[in-house]
Amino acid sequence: MSEIFISKSQSLKGLQCLKSLYLEKYQPELIPEIDESQEALFQSGKEVGFVARGLFPGGVEISSEDIPIDEQIEKTKAEIKKGTKILYEASFSHNGLFIKSDVLTKGGGGWELYEVKSTTKIKEENFHFEDGAFQYHVLNSAGIPISKAYLVHINNQYERHGDIEVDKLFMVNDISNDIKKMQSDILKQINALQSMLKGEAPEIDIGEYCETPYECGLKTHCWKHIPEGSVFNLKGRGIKPFEFYRKGIVNLNDIPIAKLPGHGQIQLKCALGKKDYINKTALRGFIDSLWYPLYFLDFETLRGPIPLFNGTKPYQQIPFQYSLHYIEKADGKLRHSEFLAEPNTDPRRAIVEKLKRELPENACVVVYSIGFEKGVLNNLKSWFPEFSNELDNVINNLRDLMVPFRNQHYYSWGMQGSYSIKSVLPVLVPELGYEGMEISDGDMAMLAYKKMCESQDPQEIENIRKALLNYCRLDTFGMVKIVEKLKECT
Numbered sequence: 001m002s003e004i005f006i007s008k009s010q011s012l013k014g015l016q017c018l019k020s021l022y023l024e025k026y027q028p029e030l031i032p033e034i035d036e037s038q039e040a041l042f043q044s045g046k047e048v049g050f051v052a053r054g055l056f057p058g059g060v061e062i063s064s065e066d067i068p069i070d071e072q073i074e075k076t077k078a079e080i081k082k083g084t085k086i087l088y089e090a091s092f093s094h095n096g097l098f099i100k101s102d103v104l105t106k107g108g109g110g111w112e113l114y115e116v117k118s119t120t121k122i123k124e125e126n127f128h129f130e131d132g133a134f135q136y137h138v139l140n141s142a143g144i145p146i147s148k149a150y151l152v153h154i155n156n157q158y159e160r161h162g163d164i165e166v167d168k169l170f171m172v173n174d175i176s177n178d179i180k181k182m183q184s185d186i187l188k189q190i191n192a193l194q195s196m197l198k199g200e201a202p203e204i205d206i207g208e209y210c211e212t213p214y215e216c217g218l219k220t221h222c223w224k225h226i227p228e229g230s231v232f233n234l235k236g237r238g239i240k241p242f243e244f245y246r247k248g249i250v251n252l253n254d255i256p257i258a259k260l261p262g263h264g265q266i267q268l269k270c271a272l273g274k275k276d277y278i279n280k281t282a283l284r285g286f287i288d289s290l291w292y293p294l295y296f297l298d299f300e301t302l303r304g305p306i307p308l309f310n311g312t313k314p315y316q317q318i319p320f321q322y323s324l325h326y327i328e329k330a331d332g333k334l335r336h337s338e339f340l341a342e343p344n345t346d347p348r349r350a351i352v353e354k355l356k357r358e359l360p361e362n363a364c365v366v367v368y369s370i371g372f373e374k375g376v377l378n379n380l381k382s383w384f385p386e387f388s389n390e391l392d393n394v395i396n397n398l399r400d401l402m403v404p405f406r407n408q409h410y411y412s413w414g415m416q417g418s419y420s421i422k423s424v425l426p427v428l429v430p431e432l433g434y435e436g437m438e439i440s441d442g443d444m445a446m447l448a449y450k451k452m453c454e455s456q457d458p459q460e461i462e463n464i465r466k467a468l469l470n471y472c473r474l475d476t477f478g479m480v481k482i483v484e485k486l487k488e489c490t
């Protein structure tokens with residue numbers, strides 16, 4: 001029987017879960033369409049691959065756009081026959097296996113393989129070695145003996161100054177020995193995938209692999225039997241829902257409460273009784289740690305593997321927007337200010353100057369999840385040392401509104417184990433929430449801003465601008481309302 005076609009990405013999917021590969025092959029209609037953020041991730045990976053070609057200039061690309069796989073393979077063969085020494089996306093198949101290699105070069109020692117990743121290090125858990133080993137097997141079997149294989153990834157210490165220096169942006173790691181040693185294992189895995197695909201759908205129950213290393217798109221299909229209010233609604237350190245699940249414990253009612261850590265017991269009691277848990281003394285301590293003038297700050301940021309501006313590094317958070325609600329004194333009026341960068345500008349100086357004008361030296365600055373805002377302020381400090389004193393002052397005056405929820409000083413069953421503002425706000429202030437909003441999280445805000453930068457349509461730009469302002473404003477207004485609610489509780 002002829003072998004079943006498996007691409008490299010399908011084989012890696014099969015390593016995470018055989019069933020996901022089987023269903024992708026035979027019931028592709030179960031796979032949901034990729035959403036905007038997955039598409040953005042894909043495009044970002046493509047961009048990284050494209051920039052990395054700068055390490056090997058002058059190559060020939062074997063395009064896959066609207067070109068059947070057979071033609072891609074034939075074109076690759078023709079280029080090799082012609083004597084082309086550098087190939088991008090070269091295509092090969094052997095015994096039903098298909099690969100496209102990011103970069104192949106031919107030097108004095110023979111063919112070299114370069115696999116490009118957007119990560120900042122080699123990630124064993126993301127199957128980076130298996131990726132190389134699979135390609136090595138197909139290339140050697142297809143008559144392209146590989147003398148060396150490398151994994152190319154982003155160098156997170158690179159700082160942009162002027163044009164991107166490709167040789168500094170990337171790090172190149174020799175993985176030849178690692179993947180050579182894996183050859184017999186990878187062959188066994190390929191054989192196992194091939195024979196699995198020739199049989200019945202594998203009976204595989206849900207497990208940790210549904211979420212790691214990648215979130216599986218088939219959860220709606222495989223998790224249908226999990227009821228609302230299950231062990232999977234309990235979250236946090238020391239809670240292992242799959243341990244319960246494998247013992248047949250699925251419903252919250254069936255969980256032996258003594259088997260949970262303290263914070264899990266609070267979650268379970270609240271979920272079963274549909275009630276809230278409030279530690280008034282601790283909440284009062286938090287409220288007493290705030291003072292007037294009271295400011296509520298939230299940033300939206302851009303980040304990506306290719307640094308956008310001078311002085312920035314890969315994946316560094318670059319603020320392009322903030323919202324600031326503030327109350328000058330007790331019983332004072334709530335006021336608001338905001339900043340949103342013009343499209344295609346470097347927003348950093350304008351944002352730091354406006355912040356300096358708007359944040360009084362003695363202000364208490366409430367944020368939600370202090371690590372993020374502190375990181376952004378520290379980044380601003382590194383770019384504009386002349387504002388160090390003012391920014392240090394803001395950093396010292398930060399207060400984290402997430403703390404009472406993370407520490408379960410206030411826990412409601414409706415939060416379902418989460419203490420993110422997206423879960424907390426609709427529970428504490430039901431008239432506010434993110435549902436139905438055009439932009440409802442930080443990733444969407446970043447994508448919207450990027451879209452605004454690319455758009456030529458004034459109406460579209462205006463619509464995105466309004467949506468971004470509405471979203472960021474809700475984050476800080478929500479914090480104001482959460483503090484009001486906490487005060488009422490104490």
Ligand code: SF4
Nearest residue numbers: 017020210216218222
């Ligand atoms: S949801 Fe889980 S069990 Fe189902 S295919 Fe995906 S990884 Fe496998």
